Amino acid sequence: MEFNKPRGTRDFLFEDMEERKYVENTIRSVVENYGFKEIKTPIFEDLELFTTKSGEGIKEEIYHFQDKGGRDLALRPELTASVSRLYNNNLQKAAKPLKMYYFGSCFRYERPQAGRFRQFWQFGIEVIGGTPVYNEAEIIAMANDALSKVGIKNYEVAIGHLGIIKGVLNHLNISAEDITSIIASIDKEDYELLNSLLDDCSVTDEYKDIINKIINVNGSRGDLEDLKASVEDIEESYDAVCQLIETLKVVETFGFEEYTVKLSIARGLDYYTGIVFEVYVPDLGAEKQITGGGTYNLTALFDSEEVESTGFAFGFDRIMEAYHRQNLAYESNDDNKVLVVPIKKDFKLDAIRVAQKLRSNDIITDIDLKGKKLKKNLSYANNNNISNVIMIGQSEVENNTVTLKDMLSGEQETISLDDAIERLSH
Known part of the structure; x- marks a missing residue:
């Protein structure tokens, strides 16, 4: 029997995940440099959390269900309501401003189409409390900084x-x-x-x-x-x-001046109270908006003290679509990747010891334990962007050395393992 992925979802393979991790980590680095700290909320919440924020009509657009205890729950369709609930439960008495970010998957039951999926990812930030003018300016500048660091081009704020x-x-x-x-x-x-x-x-x-x-x-x-x-x-x-x-x-x-003042931005949501902003990538056509946000008062919906928040959420999947449409690429650290190859099966244990020493020095290390021919191992290294191969044979074991082959230049040299580690580490 063959099973297929559910409609509106996707599988991400090795290269997909390398790109997504690179973009995610780049954005993380930027927001953490601005003093934001990560939070995490449940993938499902009480259904009432989302109907209180968005009205009963939201039920038609989301995945909701009763658990075995008869509780009405829903997979989160976005993260702002969850963040406000987290604040009400845990952080009302914390010193302000609170600067937080989150990254996670959300779910919407809607017709899948270009740029829209039933499972999608948001990378968002929130500032709760503080001075709106400065909060607003900082997050707009930060959104620009993040997109610039990722390499997205020709976007409009x-x-x-x-x-x-x-x-x-x-x-x-x-x-x-x-x-x-x-x-x-x-x-x-x-x-x-x-x-x-x-x-x-x-x-x-x-x-x-x-x-x-x-x-x-x-x-x-x-x-x-x-x-x-x-x-x-x-x-x-x-x-x-x-x-x-x-x-x-x-x-x-x-340091950001490449914006447009556009007073027709309305965001279509009642809880926005002040500044609103959106970022577009025209290369994406009808799905060009990749983020939107502003200043709002959502905490008041949950019977807590009234406090203004400023935030936005990147549509992470649309950023990735822009990344592909613009043919962007990142520089992977292939120079620090190694494949350890035992020339004969007799040397597998020696190869494992070498591999573990490399890994303990933070060198990304793969190892052939299947016993493939050397030619196939070299081909494997080329196909997987592994720039260095270490070969272990009789001579290397006897002399406590390794043979290091540079896959780019084709040159190889027999040296001590310590020398190999030093060379690969730099």
């Missing part, structure tokens, strides 16, 4: 602030329900629907013009200075514009 458009809608006393619908239409760039919703809310042409002026900002920090005059009588919007200007100044101080 768009930054906005939901408080600007929400300020106008609050000024007009539009209901929370209608604000949600209006924000969703902006997020979908459905401007025909937007105009219809504004008409339904009896928004005058004067304020329609202000709203259109806001969502059409797609340029530089200087455009925000021009926008100030349009919203100077709307205190909430004016303050949001000033906050965004201040955040962008700090972003530039971090």
